[in-house]
Amino acid sequence: AVQLPLPPTTRIFTVANQKGGVGKTTTTVNLAAALALGGSRVLVIDLDPQGNASTALGVDHRAETPSVYDVIIDDEPMTEIVQKSPEFDGLYCLPSTIHLAGAEIELVSMVAREQRLRTSLLRFLNETPEQFHYVFIDCPPSLGLLTINAFVAASEVLIPIQCEYYALEGLSQLLNNISLIERHLNPTLTVSTILLTMFDSRTNLANQVAQDVRDHFPDQVLPTPIPRSVRISEAPSYGQTVISYDTNSAGSLSYREAAAEIARRGAPN
Numbered sequence: 168a169v170q171l172p173l174p175p176t177t178r179i180f181t182v183a184n185q186k187g188g189v190g191k192t193t194t195t196v197n198l199a200a201a202l203a204l205g206g207s208r209v210l211v212i213d214l215d216p217q218g219n220a221s222t223a224l225g226v227d228h229r230a231e232t233p234s235v236y237d238v239i240i241d242d243e244p245m246t247e248i249v250q251k252s253p254e255f256d257g258l259y260c261l262p263s264t265i266h267l268a269g270a271e272i273e274l275v276s277m278v279a280r281e282q283r284l285r286t287s288l289l290r291f292l293n294e295t296p297e298q299f300h301y302v303f304i305d306c307p308p309s310l311g312l313l314t315i316n317a318f319v320a321a322s323e324v325l326i327p328i329q330c331e332y333y334a335l336e337g338l339s340q341l342l343n344n345i346s347l348i349e350r351h352l353n354p355t356l357t358v359s360t361i362l363l364t365m366f367d368s369r370t371n372l373a374n375q376v377a378q379d380v381r382d383h384f385p386d387q388v389l390p391t392p393i394p395r396s397v398r399i400s401e402a403p404s405y406g407q408t409v410i411s412y413d414t415n416s417a418g419s420l421s422y423r424e425a426a427a428e429i430a431r432r433g434a435p436n
């Protein structure tokens with residue numbers, strides 16, 4: 168595989184959109200796999216109690232598995248809990264289990280409740296002998312304390328957008344929330360990347376929405392949209408990303424191109 172340029176310091180992305188089903192998890196795991204294939208060391212943090220990212224990466228996340236819950240709620244060191252991808256060198260996952268569903272409530276009464284993931288992640292990144300180049304945090308479809316923890320831990324936000332009628336409405340809400348986080352909790356947070364997902368170039372609506380998003384965010388939108396593809400949606404049921412499941416399919420190639428673009432652009436200043 169083509170080697171991609173490596174960032175000098177760890178780039179930490181939160182993949183966020185409060186809408187469900189827009190491609191957050193699919194984008195997280197496929198970009199992570201594509202970057203790992205390109206020579207980067209990549210960590211995926213599954214912050215959704217559904218555990219879809221853990222499933223797609225083929226890592227164990229049965230209820231009794233040590234998980235991101237133990238990290239956020241019980242201060243367990245991440246080193247003990249992170250699992251290696253069975254398929255890609257350099258790809259790791261901090262799995263989520265169903266216990267995480269309770270964390271949203273448990274966090275409410277905790278000290279520094281918005282900072283818990285950040286503190287654990289920074290400790291892990293400092294202590295781990297080999298440098299990670301990328302961290303991707305896959306968020307649940309809501310703006311609760313888990314998602315806030317993700318925004319506080321990250322330096323960049325990646326927003327997947329499905330090109331449909333309500334997309335822009337949801338986007339302005341999301342951007343308002345992000346600027347609140349920026350003002351009160353994490354001044355260095357930047358929306359660096361927008362990715363058009365499940366794109367169907369044959370429909371006028373998709374093209375119109377894509378054009379609107381590009382007009383509003385010319386610097387953030389990646390040039391390559393991700394097409395709607397059956398191969399992308401089949402891969403998780405085999406515990407795989409499309410990058411390994413069908414490496415030369417259109418879906419795989421588009422995620423690899425998006426990953427290459429992210430690597431070439433580098434972190435925002």
Ligand code: ADP
Pocket residue numbers: 186187188189190191192193194219308364365366393394395396397399400401418
């Ligand atoms: P989210 O994490 O935002 O809820 P997912 O990544 O789980 O969204 O995607 C929602 C559904 O759409 C899943 O069933 C996934 O397999 C499917 N999907 C995502 N991207 C594509 C695509 N490009 N083509 C076809 N199906 C897709």
Ligand code: MG
Pocket residue numbers: 191192193215219306
């Ligand atoms: Mg998801």
